[in-house]
Amino acid sequence: MLRRLNILLLEVGGDIVDGVGIYPEQKEELVIRDIHKQYSKFYEYLSMIPDYIEIIIMPGNHDATRQAEPQPAISEDFVQEYYDDPRIHMTGNPLTAELHGVRVVSYHGRSLDDIISAIPGMSYTKPAKAMLSLLKKRHLSPIYGGRVPLAPENTDYLILEELPEILHMGHVHTFDYLTYRNTLVINSGTFQSQTSFQKKVNLQPTPGKIPVIDLQTLKIVKMEFI
Template identity: 35%
Template sequence: MLLDDVISLRGSGNNEFVFAFEINFPDSLKEQKVSFDQDICVAFLSDIHVGSNKHLGEEFSKFLEWINNDKELAPKIKYLFFIGDNVDGVGVFPGQEKLLKLKSLKEQYDLLAKYLLKIPKEITMFMCPGQHDSSRVAEPQPIIDNYYGEELHKISNLILVPNPSMIKLSEGEKEFKILMYHGASIHNFINEIEELRIMKAHKCPAKAVKYMLKKRNLAPTHSLVSYIPNKNKDPLVISETPDVLCTGEVHRLDIERYKGTLILTGSCWQSQTDFEEKVGNIPDPCKVPVLNLKSGELKILDFSENEDK
């Protein structure tokens, strides 16, 4: 149990004491699976880190080549989700300038825009920021700003959204809900919950994200992440159960299903950084999960240098 959790109790007692024999969290349940009639797909990418000297540009170009030339799966992809840390940023941590190939945010976003302009126009892209993007660090993060990300704002099939965002894809009366959250709170979930610490959940981050669904909150504890309160609505509360909850941040692709919701933590397009090596985090780069909205089938594509995809 975390500080500030919302719970319900079952127990017995009187006006002064309650002896609890059951503790329940709000929890999440998707009672009915949503399946589209059209044979279309959604693909998920995160943590591209354009501008880093560890950015895997050749591998990302392989993905762009595939999405333009593949004749079987790529034509079915109608939506692309980019789940934050789209560029490496500037001044995110001390000494970062020594690790940058592109040393200005504008240059980084200009290169990112050149990448995205190669995506077929019939594909709609959604992009939220992460902690490395040109947005405030405090959540909820507004969209990537127009000053540094000017070229992104010119791309007609790119929709810039806040972090977090609930995206609803529609087919007639059907709605398929995808909750995008970059995932800054994942590390704190792992640090604060004993079960996750013991299993070293940085290697299986979807198990940490599962707790967000259990608690119906992306960051339930005050100060778990930098946060700007909203008197009308808490944007970190999961008020609607999503069909997919997708995150980035940990640089490892991981998949889990929890009570009807698909949990997906994104891969990355950056090789292991000095910091990751120091803390023992081994990234799992260049993986692209593709979800079929008709069949529910999930395919994982690998564009790393040792794979021929």
């Protein structure tokens, strides 16, 4: 199936690993309790991906980098083998890039927590709607003082100056997408089943449902691995 779709680029939108000490009962749920070993395990999975596929990796709030946004790339101290692999591109969060001629803005999506709790009618089951509200506001994290720590940079890298053709986020572990005017708004979901923390906040993830996008037509194929 992967070969037939001729995938050339894989983007991983952050929270590469679960980390350690993220929520109170997390330690009981972790199979690997060392963050270095978590990154090594994920690299084993990356190594199984056909070598003609380029891989982009950005950090999320579970990753080993500064929590304040914009986030620098995950440090080499934790993922040296990723930096040594020429087909892996380690980036910060957010990322604006032209991928095979398509303007893409990728953002891990931590501000979705703020948006979903602040705006009536938003929910974790339909994150694309919350993402659309960010697109319309032209800012990836428009609420100050909420759950997103913001770094005091001279330039605001979270402003959406130019509308992308694809706006990609993750964080809320739920596959969802919509098209608004000329922008495909997509949340790429997760491979993690529901944690005890997610149960408490009533977040029902959609593990193993992954979007594949044709960059010529912006059409989506949903692949299901579970």
